[in-house]
Amino acid sequence: MSQDFRLDNIGMVNRNKKISFTFNGKKYFGYEGDTIASALIANGVHLVGRSFKYHRPRGFFGVGVDEPYAILQLERNNERDPNIRATEQEIFDGLEVKSVNCWPSVNFDIGAINNFLRMFFPAGFYYKTFMWPPSFWYKIYEPFIRMAAGFGEASIKHDKERYEHKYEYCDLLITGSGPSGLASAYAAAKNGARVILAEDKPRYGGSLLTSDVNIGNQTGTEWSEKIITELKSMSNVIVKNRSQVFGYYDHNMLVMSERISDHLPKTQKYLPKQRLWYIRAKEVLISSGSIERPLVFGNNDTPGVMLSSAAKEYMKVYGVLVGKKPLIFTNNDSGYETAIEFKKNGVNPLILDTRKEPSSDIITEAKNLGIEIKYSYVVVAAKGYKKVKSADIAKISENKKDLSNIENIECDCICVSGFWTPSIHLASQSGNKSEFNEKIDAFVPKKSKQKENTIGSANGKFTLEETINEAFDKGYEVSNKITENNNKVSIPTVVEKKSSEHDKFWCVPLPKGKSYKRFLDFQNDVAVTDIELALREGFRSIEHVKRYTTLGMATDQGKTSNLNGLQLVSDIENKVVPQVGHTTFRPPYTPVSIGAIVGREVGKHSKPTRKSPMHEWHKKNNAVFVDAGVWLRPRYYKQGNETLFEASKREAKNVRKNVGVCDVTTLGKIDVKGPDAAEFLNRVYTNAWLKLPVGKARYGVMLREDGIVMDDGTTTRISENHYHMTTTTAQAANVLSHLEYYLQLVWPELNVNVVSTTEQWAGAAIAGPNSRALLMKLFPNTNVSNEDLPFMGYKEADLFGIPAKIYRISFSGELAYEVNVESDYGNFMWEKIIEVGKEFQIQPYGTEALSTLRIEMGHVAGSELDGRTIPHDASLEGLVSKKKDFIGKRSLSRSAFTKPDREKIVGVVPLDKKTSIPEGSYIVKDPKAKLPNPKLGHVSASCWSVEYDNPFSLAIIKDGKNMIGQKLFAMSPLKNKTIPVEIVSSHYVDPEGKRVRA
Amino acid sequence: MLYIFCPHCGSRSQNEFAYGGDATVKRPELNKEISDQEWNNFVYLRKSPRGKHLELWHHISGCRQWIKVERDTSTHEIFKTYKAEELTE
Ligand SMILES: [Zn+2]
Secondary structure (H helix, E strand, O other): OOOOOOEEOOOOEEEEEEOOOEEOEEEEEEEEEEEEEHHHHHOOOOOOEEEOOOOEEOOOOOOOOOOOOOOEEEEOEEEEEEEOOOOOOOOOOOOEEEEOOOOOOOOOOOHHHHOHHHHHHHOHHHHHHHHHOHHHHHHHHHHHHHHHHOOOOOOOOOOOOOOEEEEEEEEEEEEEHHHHHHHHHHHHOOOOOEEEOOOOOOOOOHHHOOOOOOOOOOOOOHHHHHHHHHHHOOOOOOEOOEEEEEEEEHHHEEEEEEOOOOOOOOOOOOOOOOEEEEEEEEEEEEOOEEEEEEOOOOOOOOOOEEEEEHHHHHHHHEEEEOOOOEEEEOOOOOHHHHHHHHHHHHOEEEEEEOOOOOOHHHHHHHHHHHOOOEEEEEEEEEEOOOOOOOOEEEEOOOOOOEEEEEEEEEEEEEEEOOEEEEEEEEHHOOOOOEEEEEEHHHHOOOOOOOOOEEOOOHOOOOOOOHHHHHEEEEEHHHHHHHHHOOOOOOOOOOOOOOOOOOOOOOOOOOOOOOOOEEEEEEEEEHHHHHHHHHHHHOOOOHHHHHHHOOOOOOOOOOOOHHHHHHHHHHOOOOHHHHHHOOOOOOOOOOOHHHHHHOOOOOOHHHHHOOOOOOOHHHHHHHHHEEEOOOOEEEEEEEEOOOOOOHHHHHHHHHHHHOOEEEEOOOOEEEEEEEOOOHHHHHEEEEOOOOOOOOOOEEEEEEEEOOOEEEEEEEEEEOOOEEEEEEEOOHHHHHHHHHHHHHHHHOOOOOEEEEOOOOHEEEEEEEOOOHHHHHHHOOOOOOOOOOOOOOOOOOEEEEOOOOOEEOOOOOOOOOOOOEEEEEEHHHHHHHHHHHHHHOOOOOOOOOOOOOHHHHHHHHHOOOOOOOOOOHHHHHOHHHHHHOOOOOOOHHHHHHHHHOOOOOOOEEEEEOOOOOOOOOOOOEEEEEOOOOOOOOOOEEEEEEEOOOOOEEEEEEEEEOOHHHHOEEEEEEEEEOEEEEEEEEEEEEHHHHHHOOOHHH | OOOEOOOOOEOOOOOOOOEEEEEEOOOOOOOOOOOOHHHHHOOOOOOOOOOEEEEEEEEOOOOOOOOOOOEEOOOEEEEEEEOOOOOOO
């Protein structure tokens, strides 16, 4: 197999390794090191897609990140990867790519009819065409736009690829390995700085790979290879290819996306696809180079029209000819370099130069090689639909307004050069306000905002000598600020050809009677006429013109279109470009895959999973787990074919009848120590704490300053100046921050320290009438009688040789104890409890039974303390001290909190004693009232009372105190249920609290 | 992402910290009679300046100390950071 457009003796691809891939179902081959673009061009394929709006044929325009056209969809193993730039994606064996934005095929695309209907797609068409009639939007317009728009189709399947994140610190980050990047990296590295050099392409060297220059008696390619090899060997340097620094964020943090295996057939299982680097750099040198600007003429979007620098790179790097009858259209010397390269490879180009009589070394060389040049000449329009077949060219008058001598000449590609645009995106993201440089007709960075400097052609320096000198100096200067090594390397001599000044002309006028489309934005199909229309319709701000016309809003962020757009606006408005200003550059510089942003934080890795020391026992005993904050807790222990409902009922019943044990390790625990600990607790909790004796626990409620309940729990006085505080599982972290806030900032005079001990203690709640009998067997040497260890008592004891703490506290409302041991003994404790508890019919119970037990007792939890309730609402007003001040107290006397009909917690029982009330139901007086039906409150928690064997719920309703005994309705519009209910006391079981004191 | 100098630990990434709001707010003294208006101002009213702002950050994944950070709210420039006990008046 031969490739018609492959050159034999030039290029950097590996000719020894053939690679086959498919494009739109057809097999092609290329060589290792080819991109999809270079391999397809080698095979003579130029039609790769359809445009966004008019579905016009699309080819290749560039050779890298600037590519606006050749966006393909990659498919492998039934997975899709949309938005792949053919100019960046390297080929590998088995690669399958498809065109996007065309149906049924790239050669015959029905959407192309838009091209003929283009009067309906002017600037702002989104806002105009599709607005009327309104009912058409969802049914017709939106589906149509969605089908016709976009660049590929994202996979709806789970992305199985592996993406990683990495954090890195360095003295100096350099973005781009062209001449300025290499030189500055070398100077800084030799001066002892920790350097990261990032290159977005596979090959290092940037423009050195394609320019005919000499550095230190070596070619550009040789010199860049030498420098890179040396940098790679240095321990203070990280060199990364296929790595795009796409975002410059606050405080010199930059984010880089490294493509690790996008170019490899999938073989290594653990190799990530991409890695996102978060780099905190002391200094940044932006050496991201520049992008060639297009010239604008009729049908300048036809496949075969491309940047002249791209044509040169296809030859020099890939050994590929973009055409055999090239037309070079240029306003500067860069086009000549491309022409010379064609000529050297046996192809005869024709140069059209917009300038009248330029002269320079390069032009002389072209002349000497016998290349045909026409001065003051322009391309009027490209001809050919799916590929350039010829071009109408003309002589242009001195004022660049009139065309004459229009003729048609045959050609198969048109290589354009409208001079160069510095890539200032990163500098702009850093906050650097750019300024317009008249000499190069482009914006360059102004004053550094963060610790960044822009060098080389990104800074508007277009000669190699200037670039190299500046880069060596800057590399030394910024590194020396950090290392102070004063180690300066010598700058090599540079030999390059001198070029002449560019022409400011860039947009070819239309010949009389012709209405060719002249495109500015190639990806979003924005033409000269669209900008003209937007201005006629009164849009003035460049930000508005951009959004109205969508200029520069495509995935390429207008890398090739921004400046021409600005130029056009300023021409029409008779302004200069700096008066028009430019739109803001925002990250990312190039598209970044969502997978890379997410990294490894997917599925179970999206948050840590915390397990109690008894987790394995729970698992072995058929626990079904539930997420409780970051913890995994047993919800119930399944026996046989039990359902959740059956199992939780059995477990709860057993607590009421015999004894149960529940893993309460997840409760937040905070050690509060210091001589002022009692005073501190007295300020934190609503109730009184100064007189709590050692060895006693107390239930406490804490508020936020706005009077809302923040958390509740029991706190035990372990010794004179030592308290053991417990919090709810969910609020543990917030409570600790809250306590630290008051100790460090509000009352620093209090001598108190707090520290989290949640993970230091494993806890088991032993609850039920048999619990004391069980405790007597667990702690034979400790007196656990009601007299010696009363309700809210505390004791230290010995559990088969292990030190344990016993707190007589109860959430279930039964006689209950909480036993704590050091976490490492947690499983030992648990197994002993189960083993010894057998004779007392012990059963473990999960969170579902725990809920049932607390609901029927009327004990509040997170569903009642939901960030909206004050103590009164949860019937906790008895715990609010009238005598002392505490956090949030002043708020409780505000009028809304003291209204007589303030909401209060009540119990709710269905009249039929059968129908469970969905949580979240409204309580209303009249279910048939006119909507919106005034609601009295809502159902916060529901259970099946095991005590009475009927449904029971808690609700927080208006004037709850006076509603007891009323017959009302619970309505759940969500479940479409209306249930007649009776309001009862929230303390449904054992309202006197006899059991806990038994 | 901000790079915050903790006076106890050194420069650390923002993701080690939790934001704590205006550092100049002073809690009224305990047991002091104050009007609804004064209390309301303390609980709810905060300035939201464009520019220099003294604010609290909690080094939650580090030393667990609350610190004061003088930051420009529009440029994110951090001028200086202080320990909790500094700048109390
Ligand atoms: Zn710290």
